[in-house]
Amino acid sequence: MENSRSMELVVGAFVAAGLAALFVLAMQVSNITAFQRTDGYTVEAYFQNVGGLRDRAPVRMGGVPIGRVSGITLDPARFEARVELTIDARYDDLPSDTAASIRTSGLLGEQYVSLQPGGMPDSLEDGDELMLTQSALVLEDLVSQFLYNQSGDGGDGGGGSE
Amino acid sequence: MVGLLQRMGASTLASLGTLGRATLFLLRVIRGLGELVRRPHLLVQELYSVGVLTLVIIVVSGLFVGMVLALQGYYTLVDFGAEQSLGVLVALSLTRELGPVVTALLFAGRAGSALTAEIGLMKATEQLAGMEMMAVDPERRIIAPRLVAALISLPLLAMIFILLGIGGAYVVGTSLLGVDGGSFWSQMQAQVSFTDDVLNGLIKSVLFGLAAGWIAVFNGYDCLPTSHGVSRATTRTVVVTSLVVLGLDFVLTALMFD
Numbered sequence: 001m002e003n004s005r006s007m008e009l010v011v012g013a014f015v016a017a018g019l020a021a022l023f024v025l026a027m028q029v030s031n032i033t034a035f036q037r038t039d040g041y042t043v044e045a046y047f048q049n050v051g052g053l054r055d056r057a058p059v060r061m062g063g064v065p066i067g068r069v070s071g072i073t074l075d076p077a078r079f080e081a082r083v084e085l086t087i088d089a090r091y092d093d094l095p096s097d098t099a100a101s102i103r104t105s106g107l108l109g110e111q112y113v114s115l116q117p118g119g120m121p122d123s124l125e126d127g128d129e130l131m132l133t134q135s136a137l138v139l140e141d142l143v144s145q146f147l148y149n150q151s152g153d154g155g156d157g158g159g160g161s162e
Numbered sequence: 163m164v165g166l167l168q169r170m171g172a173s174t175l176a177s178l179g180t181l182g183r184a185t186l187f188l189l190r191v192i193r194g195l196g197e198l199v200r201r202p203h204l205l206v207q208e209l210y211s212v213g214v215l216t217l218v219i220i221v222v223s224g225l226f227v228g229m230v231l232a233l234q235g236y237y238t239l240v241d242f243g244a245e246q247s248l249g250v251l252v253a254l255s256l257t258r259e260l261g262p263v264v265t266a267l268l269f270a271g272r273a274g275s276a277l278t279a280e281i282g283l284m285k286a287t288e289q290l291a292g293m294e295m296m297a298v299d300p301e302r303r304i305i306a307p308r309l310v311a312a313l314i315s316l317p318l319l320a321m322i323f324i325l326l327g328i329g330g331a332y333v334v335g336t337s338l339l340g341v342d343g344g345s346f347w348s349q350m351q352a353q354v355s356f357t358d359d360v361l362n363g364l365i366k367s368v369l370f371g372l373a374a375g376w377i378a379v380f381n382g383y384d385c386l387p388t389s390h391g392v393s394r395a396t397t398r399t400v401v402v403t404s405l406v407v408l409g410l411d412f413v414l415t416a417l418m419f420d
Binding site for chain 1: 203206207209210213214217253257314315317318319321322324325328347350351352353354355356359360364
């Protein structure tokens with residue numbers, strides 16, 4: 001009897017430890033808290049090229065995360081990428097001419113959407129479109145532009161890069 | 163030539179027959195699960211011998227797997243100046259793949275083999291036949307609690323394994339390799355998704371638990387009732403469980419992550 005009681009205790013502790021591990025994984029390791037935060041409003045922005053931007057990438061203003069990318073689709077009429085940005089309800093007073101650009105944190109880090117505030121007095125509403133956008137910098141385009149300029153400049157000296 | 167064909171055909175038929183017996187056996191065990199509700203102490207006892215006794219090897223290997231991942235990952239990431247992503251690398255590899263798979267492999271070696279040997283020995287010493295004589299259904303009384311215990315234990319063990327692995331990686335990363343602890347956690351939280359990564363890992367480990375438990379109890383129940391038969395069944399449990407877990411993992415990964 002004594003033996004089976006202590007065994008029950010040990011088994012209970014084991015099950016509790018397993019469930020606690022799952023709980024810690026949910027709260028500490030994954031972003032379940034960010035997942036639950038759906039109280040925000042969604043605005044959309046059209047980019048010619050989103051580069052490596054992915055779903056759930058952060059939206060930042062002044063470097064502070066204020067929301068997440070909630071969807072990236074191709075607009076079939078405009079042939080541009082339509083990016084939905086879900087912004088935390090706390091920041092409900094952004095100027096309506098806020099500009100969006102796709103930036104990279106660090107040289108090889110993840111890509112995020114950076115918002116620059118404009119000067120209009122009225123604020124962004126749910127479903128609004130950000131008119132001023134700047135596409136992601138694609139490294140290949142930059143390199144090819146650079147090489148093209150190089151060979152143009154050094155045309156008489158034997159065209160360095162070719 | 164004809165002999166070869168005959169042997170191939172015979173072995174194919176034999177393995178098909180084994181698969182059929184195993185499936186019918188599983189269905190009978192599932193039908194007998196009601197007994198467990200009335201006698202929960204049977205399950206507690208098996209959770210102890212299947213789950214708690216496996217905990218030590220899971221704790222130790224979880225810690226070391228996490229620490230090695232941190233070391234190896236760091237040396238690769240530091241070349242790209244991305245050592246802050248160490249937490250992401252460790253957490254994703256553990257939750258998606260290593261946690262469920264390594265736990266299932268260790269479980270097959272530690273608990274699956276013990277289950278097969280125990281049931282096989284019961285069969286060899288005719289305890290199972292004795293139970294049937296006394297109108298006690300061994301599938302309900304012996305098999306069902308062990309299968310359910312495996313099904314419950316493996317996910318719990320996998321979660322403990324993953325958490326300790328991440329903890330080990332954190333200790334090695336911050337104290338030994340000089341990764342910033344804050345960005346270790348914050349990048350991990352930004353990149354690891356609960357539904358996509360943690361929950362899919364949990365689903366994997368539940369399925370692995372079902373596979374490992376099923377293979378272990380069936381091999382014990384189906385073995386030749388001799389000492390040689392029990393030893394072969396035990397070996398077969400470990401080999402078949404490992405192969406099934408690895409194959410199943412490939413299929414599940416292809417289905418879950420795109």
